[in-house]
Amino acid sequence: MKLTRKLRPNQTIAIILFLFSCFYLYVAFQIPVYALPRPIDSDLFPQILGGLMLLLSIGLFFEKDAETDVAEQEKTKEHESFWARPNTQIVVTALVIGAYILLLERAGFVLTTFVFIFGMTRYYGYKNYVTNLIVAIVVSVGFYILLTRGLGVYLPPGLLPA
Amino acid sequence: MNAWENLMYGFEVALQPEALMFVFIGVLAGTVIGMLPGLGPISALALMIPVTYGMDPAIGIILMAGVYYGAIFGGSTSSILLNAPGVAGTVATSFDGYPLSKQGKAGKALAIAAYASFIGGTISVIGLMLIAPLLGRVAVTFGPAEYFALMVFGLTAVVSLSDKSLIKGLIAAVFGVMVSLVGMDLQTGTARYTFGSVNLLDGIDFLVVALGIFALGEVFVLLKKRTGASEQNPLGSLKLTRKEMRDIAPPIGRSSILGFFTGVLPGAGATIGSFLGYSMEKRIAKDGDTFGKGNIKGVAAPEAANNAASGGSFVPLLTLGVPGSGTTAILLGALLVMGVTPGPLMLEDRPDVFWGVVASMYIGNVFLLMLNLPLIPLISKILNTPRAMLLSLIIIFCMIGVYGLSFNPFDLMLVLIFGLIGFAMRMYGFPAAPLILAMILGAIMEENMRRSLQISQGDWMIFIDKPVSFSLLILAAVSLLLPLILRFIKWVKNR
Numbered sequence: 001m002k003l004t005r006k007l008r009p010n011q012t013i014a015i016i017l018f019l020f021s022c023f024y025l026y027v028a029f030q031i032p033v034y035a036l037p038r039p040i041d042s043d044l045f046p047q048i049l050g051g052l053m054l055l056l057s058i059g060l061f062f063e064k065d066a067e068t069d070v071a072e073q074e075k076t077k078e079h080e081s082f083w084a085r086p087n088t089q090i091v092v093t094a095l096v097i098g099a100y101i102l103l104l105e106r107a108g109f110v111l112t113t114f115v116f117i118f119g120m121t122r123y124y125g126y127k128n129y130v131t132n133l134i135v136a137i138v139v140s141v142g143f144y145i146l147l148t149r150g151l152g153v154y155l156p157p158g159l160l161p162a
Numbered sequence: 163m164n165a166w167e168n169l170m171y172g173f174e175v176a177l178q179p180e181a182l183m184f185v186f187i188g189v190l191a192g193t194v195i196g197m198l199p200g201l202g203p204i205s206a207l208a209l210m211i212p213v214t215y216g217m218d219p220a221i222g223i224i225l226m227a228g229v230y231y232g233a234i235f236g237g238s239t240s241s242i243l244l245n246a247p248g249v250a251g252t253v254a255t256s257f258d259g260y261p262l263s264k265q266g267k268a269g270k271a272l273a274i275a276a277y278a279s280f281i282g283g284t285i286s287v288i289g290l291m292l293i294a295p296l297l298g299r300v301a302v303t304f305g306p307a308e309y310f311a312l313m314v315f316g317l318t319a320v321v322s323l324s325d326k327s328l329i330k331g332l333i334a335a336v337f338g339v340m341v342s343l344v345g346m347d348l349q350t351g352t353a354r355y356t357f358g359s360v361n362l363l364d365g366i367d368f369l370v371v372a373l374g375i376f377a378l379g380e381v382f383v384l385l386k387k388r389t390g391a392s393e394q395n396p397l398g399s400l401k402l403t404r405k406e407m408r409d410i411a412p413p414i415g416r417s418s419i420l421g422f423f424t425g426v427l428p429g430a431g432a433t434i435g436s437f438l439g440y441s442m443e444k445r446i447a448k449d450g451d452t453f454g455k456g457n458i459k460g461v462a463a464p465e466a467a468n469n470a471a472s473g474g475s476f477v478p479l480l481t482l483g484v485p486g487s488g489t490t491a492i493l494l495g496a497l498l499v500m501g502v503t504p505g506p507l508m509l510e511d512r513p514d515v516f517w518g519v520v521a522s523m524y525i526g527n528v529f530l531l532m533l534n535l536p537l538i539p540l541i542s543k544i545l546n547t548p549r550a551m552l553l554s555l556i557i558i559f560c561m562i563g564v565y566g567l568s569f570n571p572f573d574l575m576l577v578l579i580f581g582l583i584g585f586a587m588r589m590y591g592f593p594a595a596p597l598i599l600a601m602i603l604g605a606i607m608e609e610n611m612r613r614s615l616q617i618s619q620g621d622w623m624i625f626i627d628k629p630v631s632f633s634l635l636i637l638a639a640v641s642l643l644l645p646l647i648l649r650f651i652k653w654v655k656n657r
Contacts, residue, residue, distance in 0.1 A: 009590055010590075013590060017333065024340065024355075027355060031352060031354055032352060034350040034352065038350075038616070039615050039616055039618075039619055039620030040611075040612045040615045040616060040620065041350070042347040042349070042350050042352040042354060044612075045343065045608045045611065045612075046340075046343055046354060046355075049336055049339055049340050049343070052332075052336050053333065053336050053337070053340070056329055056332055056333045056336060057333070059329045060329050060330070060333065063327060063329055066327065066591055086385055086386045086387075086388060087386075089385045090382050090385050090386060090585070093381070093382070093385065093557070094382075094578060094581075094582060097378075097557060097561075097578050097581075098575070098578060100561065101561075101571050101574040101575055101578070102571070104561075104565070104571060104574070105571060113558055113561075116554065116557070116558060117551075117554045117555065117558060120550075120553070120554040120557070121548075121550045121551045121553075121554045122550075123550075124385075124549065124550030124553055124554065125550050126548050126550035126551055128548075132551070135551060135555075139555065139558065143562060147562070147566060151216075153566045154569060155565070155566070
């Protein structure tokens with residue numbers, strides 16, 4: 001923990017990239033050789049890229065952090081709830097998108113999209129329930145009809161009748 | 163056919179009722195998306211690509227050209243009204259546009275922006291018409307070694323001209339090429355970096371990366387920065403006086419020509435063009451000291467340069483098949499998806515697409531002037547859309563765009579992953595344009611490198627022996643070293 005606290009953001013990213021490029025190079029050297037001998041095989045370009053990334057990560061480790069680089073500190077407002085903080089909102093958004101993807105084919109497009117728009121708009125702080133409800137219904141049902149009936153694109157009906 | 167006849171043929175394509183309708187839709191959608199704070203032409207193009215699937219390529223690219231122009235104008239609108247430029251290309255517009263807006267002259271500033279964009283766009287279309295066939299003739303003689311060198315130069319130019327760190331730009335570019343290599347190697351059929359997943363065998367679709375980095379990533383940035391609704395100034399009258407017209411005419415003319423040539427250069431594009439146009443006019447103008455306080459020339463010059471540069475950036479894209487910026491890289495991706503490979507042969511193989519695009523760029527400009535300007539009071543209401551609703555809708559558009567194409571939830575997960583990568587890149591100062599450009603060029607670069615080495619039986623000297631590829635590689639090295647040399651000179655001077 002102490003080590004990570006001493007590292008500048010650029011250095012932390014450099015270490016991650018260094019490890020990534022080592023792994024990338026390892027996989028590059030595992031790429032099977034093509035049966036017919038060729039002057040250049042599938043593994044050469046990835047090996048060059050892995051080597052370049054390795055060198056660049058070392059370069060980044062020694063690069064100074066520009067002032068604008070470091071993620072802006074969030075302006076925490078007084079009495080702000082945990083759920084309204086930007087970092088919490090980002091994590092919740094990513095998790096909810098993950099849930100949306102998992103449920104899309106099971107529960108269906110209309111249902112998941114409606115719940116997503118209504119729920120997330122409310123979560124981001126929009127308080128007008130009626131407008132929110134109308135937009136969520138119009139977008140989810142409207143897109144479903146437009147894409148499936150109008151453009152012939154398949155969208156999963158899920159729990160609702162197709 | 164000569165250039166004039168070709169252009170007339172292009173107009174025939176672009177003036178079909180279907181094409182006209184899509185130019186209008188593109189311009190309108192582009193303006194609306196480009197106007198939203200945080201979203202610029204790249205996001206607008208990425209969000210609109212799914213709409214073009216299944217379309218005739220000529221019509222599809224006409225739609226995209228409309229979106230591109232509309233988004234640039236939309237960006238100028240939010241620069242002028244809110245002092246919130248969606249993209250770097252319209253930052254210079256806000257220097258004088260926003261002060262004008264605070265003086266209650268936002269309508270005037272928007273009208274100047276529209277006129278300047280129109281003239282800048284027109285001049286760039288003329289330039290494109292004249293230069294593209296010439297460049298296309300030279301490009302026909304290019305072999306794989308020259309193409310490889312050209313792509314290396316295109317990438318290094320974009321990296322070195324991005325306003326961020328050189329190392330970070332290079333990391334973004336290398337990462338982009340790495341992403342493009344995932345999947346089955348088309349020459350040998352070997353699976354690379356698929357880790358046994360069937361979903362990755364076809365590679366990672368560029369739309370997944372584009373929507374992830376430029377649309378979903380922006381949503382996370384907006385959440386982090388708490389970007390909310392800003393105070394909007396009243397529009398005021400859209401009319402210009404004769405004197406104002408006379409005042410802005412010379413700056414528009416000069417900046418249009420400057421902007422076009424800046425746009426042709428790889429990596430330079432709209433941002434540098436608009437800043438160059440602005441600073442040139444500030445130096446030339448007798449009332450240069452009023453720049454930054456609401457001088458109308460300060461809006462006219464960057465807007466003309468900005469739009470002319472956007473037209474100029476089509477030259478390398480359409481003639482060489484090598485995009486010079488992140489935005490044109492997205493356009494290239496869209497073309498490839500539609501089955502059109504831009505390059506020197508496109509002029510012969512698909513003249514309808516080439517000249518259709520040139521003509522539709524012009525028609526897009528006319529639409530901007532005739533329809534968008536009067537509609538601005540109405541369109542600007544979009545800026546009142548609650549931020550909360552906007553964010554959820556952008557996320558859903560990304561999901562629909564990708565699912566409607568691949569019908570695979572795995573790709574949606576990739577969008578999420580690239581969204582988080584895009585967010586991290588923005589937060590830690592990694593430019594995103596080299597990534598998307600490298601992702602588009604990566605596979606073609608590798609193919610050309612391997613073909614060259616196969617021709618030379620594995621001899622790397624092929625890249626040096628050919629004068630064109632050697633010169634391009636030297637240019638690539640210079641473009642990378644130049645910022646370092648300049649920094650070194652500055653350091654010596656300071657000591």
